[in-house]
Amino acid sequence: MANVHGTAIVDDGAVLGAGVEIGPCCIVGPHAVLADNVRLQSHVVVGGHVRIGAGTRVFPFSSIGLEPQDKKYAGEESCLEIGARCVIREHVTINTGTAGGGLTTRVGSRCLLMVGAHVAHDCQVGDDVIMANNATLAGHCVVGDRAILGGLSAVHQFVRIGEHAIVGGMSGVENDVIPFGSALGNRAHLGGLNIIGLKRAGVDREAIHNLRRAYRQLFADGGTISERLGAVEAAFAGDPNVAKIVAFIRGGGDRAICVPRGGRDD
Numbered sequence: 001m002a003n004v005h006g007t008a009i010v011d012d013g014a015v016l017g018a019g020v021e022i023g024p025c026c027i028v029g030p031h032a033v034l035a036d037n038v039r040l041q042s043h044v045v046v047g048g049h050v051r052i053g054a055g056t057r058v059f060p061f062s063s064i065g066l067e068p069q070d071k072k073y074a075g076e077e078s079c080l081e082i083g084a085r086c087v088i089r090e091h092v093t094i095n096t097g098t099a100g101g102g103l104t105t106r107v108g109s110r111c112l113l114m115v116g117a118h119v120a121h122d123c124q125v126g127d128d129v130i131m132a133n134n135a136t137l138a139g140h141c142v143v144g145d146r147a148i149l150g151g152l153s154a155v156h157q158f159v160r161i162g163e164h165a166i167v168g169g170m171s172g173v174e175n176d177v178i179p180f181g182s183a184l185g186n187r188a189h190l191g192g193l194n195i196i197g198l199k200r201a202g203v204d205r206e207a208i209h210n211l212r213r214a215y216r217q218l219f220a221d222g223g224t225i226s227e228r229l230g231a232v233e234a235a236f237a238g239d240p241n242v243a244k245i246v247a248f249i250r251g252g253g254d255r256a257i258c259v260p261r262g263g264r265d266d
Contacts, residue, residue, distance in 0.1 A: 002034075005042075017054065032065070035084070048096045049077065053084035053109060062092045068121030070139060073098050083109030083127065094119040101140050108145070126163065135167075142253075144179060146201065148194075158254035163244065164201065166194040175258040179244045180211055189261040190219070207241055214242045219260050225249075 002016040005024045010016070013030030020034050023042035028034070032046045035054040040046065043060045050065035058064060065080040067073060078097040081104060088094075092113045097103040101122025107113075108127035116134040119125060123137050126145035131137075135149040138156055143149075144163030151169040155161065160176040167173055168184030168191070177183045182194045193215055198208050218225070218232050229249055236242040249257055 008040075029065075049079035050082070050096075051079070052082045053086070055085040056082060056088065057086075058088045059090045059092075061090055062088055062094075064088070064092075064094050065096055066093075068095045068098050068139070070098050070100075070121050072100060073121070076103065078103040078105075078121075080105045080107075082107045083111070085109055086111045086113070088113045089115045089117075091116045092118070095121045097122045098139075114151075120157075132169065140254075146197065148197065156255065160248070160253050160255070162248050164194055164197050166197055173258065175256045176248070176253055177258045179248050180241065181258065183258050185261070188258060190258045191260070203241070207239075210236060210239050211241055211245075214239070214245065218245070225257070225259075 002020040004010055004022045007024045008022045008026040010022060010028040011030035014028045015033040017034055017036035019037040021039040022028060023040055025042055026040045026044045029047040031049040033051045035052060037055045038052050039057045041059050044058045044062050046064045048065035076099045080094060080096045095105060097105045098121050105121055105123050107119060107125045110127055111129045113131045114133045117131040118136040120137055120139040122139050123141045125143045128146045129143055130148045132149060132151040134151055135153045140158045141155050142160045144161060146164050147161045148166045150167055153167045153169060153171045155173045159173055162177055162179030162181060164179055165177045165181045171184050171188040172186060173183055173188045180193050180198060182191045184191045193211055214232050214236050218228050229246060233246045
């Protein structure tokens with residue numbers, strides 16, 4: 001049985017799992033599906049076609065699943081999927097998708113979205129992602145597992161953030177950040193690898209050493225990045241972490257690759 005506060009408004013069409021708690025002054029729309037043990041603390045709005053995974057907690061004044069901030073949106077039926085055991089803090093906003101982006105916005109499991117974070121339409125956010133206070137994603141962004149976005153950072157639409165990457169606070173990210181990369185600056189540049197994050201994830205010293213060597217070779221002077229990428233792929237064949245960087249760059253996207261300050265992206 002769900003526990004719904006007397007001042008909350010829950011549409012009869014909403015599906016509530018076992019142990020769901022809906023606090024004072026929350027509003028839950030007719031197309032919401034809240035899995036077991038989801039908790040909406042108070043003053044939370046869940047609208048649109050939204051699925052929230054088990055054990056996720058949503059703090060006051062968050063807006064979850066309302067229509068996109070996109071002038072091309074024409075009222076098409078779109079949805080938002082949020083994984084299990086996420087923590088969504090105060091004033092977070094997450095929008096549903098659009099026809100131009102596949103109609104679905106996704107946030108993975110065990111994510112922490114701190115105060116004022118924003119996930120725009122059609123974003124695809126992996127598992128164990130941390131978005132610090134007021135970090136923002138524009139539409140169509142892709143964020144890999146275990147990435148960290150620092151406070152007040154802003155990611156341009158269609159940008160990809162690779163797994164285990166970290167974006168420094170107050171950084172404006174206009175270009176794709178490679179897996180394990182560390183991006184920072186007003187218009188963010190690549191400042192090396194996310195070594196602290198790698199160590200926290202239990203990556204061994206030899207693997208980190210290989211990533212460092214591959215990074216230096218990839219962003220060295222001379223040749224084009226395509227040529228250097230081929231050389232790195234050959235030199236580190238069999239290294240799964242380097243392979244992720246190679247695949248990320250070869251996979252391409254709508255934005256260029258974020259490079260070190262003074263580096264080239266030809």
